[in-house]
Amino acid sequence: MKKLLGENIMKRILPLVAIVIAMFMLIGCGSKEVVEDTPPPAPRVTPVVEDTAPKVVEKAPKVVEKEVVEELPEVYEPLPESVWVKYMIQPNDYLTKIAKKEYGVVTMWRSIWDWNYELIGDNPDLIYPYEELSLKKEASKAVEVCYEYVDYTVEKGENLWCIAEKVYGNSYAWIIILRDNLDVLGTDYNRIKPGMVLKLRTAI
Numbered sequence: 001m002k003k004l005l006g007e008n009i010m011k012r013i014l015p016l017v018a019i020v021i022a023m024f025m026l027i028g029c030g031s032k033e034v035v036e037d038t039p040p041p042a043p044r045v046t047p048v049v050e051d052t053a054p055k056v057v058e059k060a061p062k063v064v065e066k067e068v069v070e071e072l073p074e075v076y077e078p079l080p081e082s083v084w085v086k087y088m089i090q091p092n093d094y095l096t097k098i099a100k101k102e103y104g105v106v107t108m109w110r111s112i113w114d115w116n117y118e119l120i121g122d123n124p125d126l127i128y129p130y131e132e133l134s135l136k137k138e139a140s141k142a143v144e145v146c147y148e149y150v151d152y153t154v155e156k157g158e159n160l161w162c163i164a165e166k167v168y169g170n171s172y173a174w175i176i177i178l179r180d181n182l183d184v185l186g187t188d189y190n191r192i193k194p195g196m197v198l199k200l201r202t203a204i
Contacts, residue, residue: 081139088204091129091170102135111136129172130204132179149180149199156194167200176204 087102095109102108113124116133120126152163160174168176178189181198185191192198 082136083139083142084134085137085142086145087133087135088176089127089129089131089133091172093127093129095124095127098133102137128175129170130175148202150202152198152200154192154194154196154198158194159192160189163198163200168204173204176201 087098089098095112096106099108099112100106109124112133112135113120115136119131119133152167154163160177161171164173164177165171167173174189177198177200178185178187180201184196184198
């Protein structure tokens, strides 16, 4: 009896269980979220920006035609003939003063220095009265200076300095006496002796 009862219950329950399972499956399938695959990204489009900067147009270089100038042969003016003259330095002279007096321009002092470097030396400001400079002059402007001489007999105790002071009024003029009497004294001013006859300029 119990066995038949159990079979009957099972027969009734099984269809219900089947229905419940079917309903759960339907509900589960209906509530399942459908996730589609992620679509591929859209291609990037670079925005086109209009170039508002002014366009630089390169111009072709301008061709400048060179003017053809006919070269004329150079004409050189012949330099005036020049000669060397002597200039005796005066008291209170200096090279720029001499240049102005002899050439009319002070800038000639450097040429005077170059011409007389052996006499003047390294310091152009150090020149001595009555020394003779060599100057270059145009032949047409050169003036020859002629001196007159007188005989002078050396007295006892005299030397070139005291004679120059007595005759010319300046002891520095001794160099003139030595220069004019090289044939008698040579270059040694100590050779002067009483009774010796020297030639002296009448004026300097």
